[in-house]
Amino acid sequence: MEIRSLDGDEPATIAALLPGFRDTMSLELPGDPPVTEALLARLFQRRHGTERIVLAAYDGGTPAGVLKLGLDLGDPSGPGHGSLWVFPAFRRRGAGRALAAAGLAALRERGRDLLLADAPRAVAGERFAAGLGAELIGESVRHRLRPAGPASAVLQAAAARPVPGYRLVAWRGPCPDDLVEPYARAWSGLEERVNGQARIRRPSADDVRAREAEAERAGHLPHVVAALPEHGTAIVGYATLFVRDSPMADGGETLVLPQHRRRGLATWLKSELLLGAARENSRLALVQVFNDTADTAVVALNRKLGFEADSYWSTYALKA
Numbered sequence: 001m002e003i004r005s006l007d008g009d010e011p012a013t014i015a016a017l018l019p020g021f022r023d024t025m026s027l028e029l030p031g032d033p034p035v036t037e038a039l040l041a042r043l044f045q046r047r048h049g050t051e052r053i054v055l056a057a058y059d060g061g062t063p064a065g066v067l068k069l070g071l072d073l074g075d076p077s078g079p080g081h082g083s084l085w086v087f088p089a090f091r092r093r094g095a096g097r098a099l100a101a102a103g104l105a106a107l108r109e110r111g112r113d114l115l116l117a118d119a120p121r122a123v124a125g126e127r128f129a130a131g132l133g134a135e136l137i138g139e140s141v142r143h144r145l146r147p148a149g150p151a152s153a154v155l156q157a158a159a160a161r162p163v164p165g166y167r168l169v170a171w172r173g174p175c176p177d178d179l180v181e182p183y184a185r186a187w188s189g190l191e192e193r194v195n196g197q198a199r200i201r202r203p204s205a206d207d208v209r210a211r212e213a214e215a216e217r218a219g220h221l222p223h224v225v226a227a228l229p230e231h232g233t234a235i236v237g238y239a240t241l242f243v244r245d246s247p248m249a250d251g252g253e254t255l256v257l258p259q260h261r262r263r264g265l266a267t268w269l270k271s272e273l274l275l276g277a278a279r280e281n282s283r284l285a286l287v288q289v290f291n292d293t294a295d296t297a298v299v300a301l302n303r304k305l306g307f308e309a310d311s312y313w314s315t316y317a318l319k320a
């Protein structure tokens with residue numbers, strides 16, 4: 001096995017990894033639509049405020065597996081966080097071990113000493129992680145919802161219950177110019193760390209635009225619904241969703257600023273978002289979101305809206 005460093009923003013990287021990645025996902029996530037180039041481009045692109053490491057194991061000229069890590073540039077000694085997949089035809093031949101070792105070396109070179117990897121909870125991953133001396137440090141759940149399925153009635157009912165004193169504004173693609181500053185200010189209230197993404201300390205309008213451009217480069221259209229006071233111009237909450245050339249879209253962030261919580265805003269925002277995205281994209285059949293199981297508020301919200309757990313994911317930590 002030869003390890004090569006690849007550029008996740010290069011179309012040639014996506015083309016090289018697509019067949020193996022497709023085989024892997026049809027084994028690991030058999031209920032998903034086939035992986036498209038846009039999905040892979042999104043997973044491997046360098047995200048705003050991060051450095052991206054992509055290492056591939058090659059067997060002769062054929063990619064056998066891949067490790068991708070995102071490094072937050074604002075946290076110079078922080079972890080590299082991502083995932084490690086060995087394609088099904090190449091397992092139990094040391095590719096996984098070789099990729100983990102190369103990933104740790106790449107992190108050490110950059111003065112970082114922790115590798116975090118997310119993987120569906122399964123025996124292979126658990127044994128592999130145990131063999132490397134990795135520690136299980138967290139668990140996430142993947143929730144899925146079919147907007148036209150049984151959840152539809154729940155969403156319709158939630159969307160029909162506005163929260164008194166607030167109004168919603170929805171957009172697709174770039175945020176309207178007059179809302180970009182309030183949107184950046186609301187974003188700064190987001191505390192949660194997202195796998196492999198940077199925590200932007202004081203987001204500005206430029207950060208908003210950079211993230212929009214990043215989504216567009218990978219063929220993703222953001223759908224956003226924001227909540228504002230009825231007579232004000234501040235954004236006090238928002239929810240985002242990313243649609244690509246696939247029947248499956250990805251949930252993004254949902255945030256309600258602390259002083260506006262427990263009034264039903266997230267329920268209203270998210271039901272409007274899901275119904276609007278389904279209305280505007282006739283192909284959209286399925287929405288997936290990943291939630292930390294410790295984040296009880298978001299898990300409860302998603303269950304209430306009709307999301308169902310479909311798989312549990314483990315986060316392993318490996319010391320360099």
Ligand SMILES: CC(C)(COP(=O)(O)OP(=O)(O)OC[C@H]1O[C@@H](n2cnc3c(N)ncnc32)[C@H](O)[C@@H]1OP(=O)(O)O)[C@@H](O)C(=O)NCCC(=O)NCCS
Binds near residue numbers: 028084085091096316
């Ligand atoms: C886990 C995974 C990366 C292993 O890749 P791999 O290239 O087959 O792993 P290696 O050949 O380097 O195996 C190293 C050791 O891991 C353990 N291991 C790997 N797969 C295993 C399995 N199916 N059952 C039991 N032990 C396993 C063994 O101890 C193995 O050593 P051995 O083959 O000498 O017994 C691969 O199964 C995969 O991509 N799974 C889905 C994603 C995932 O779980 N990633 C890991 C996140 S930490």
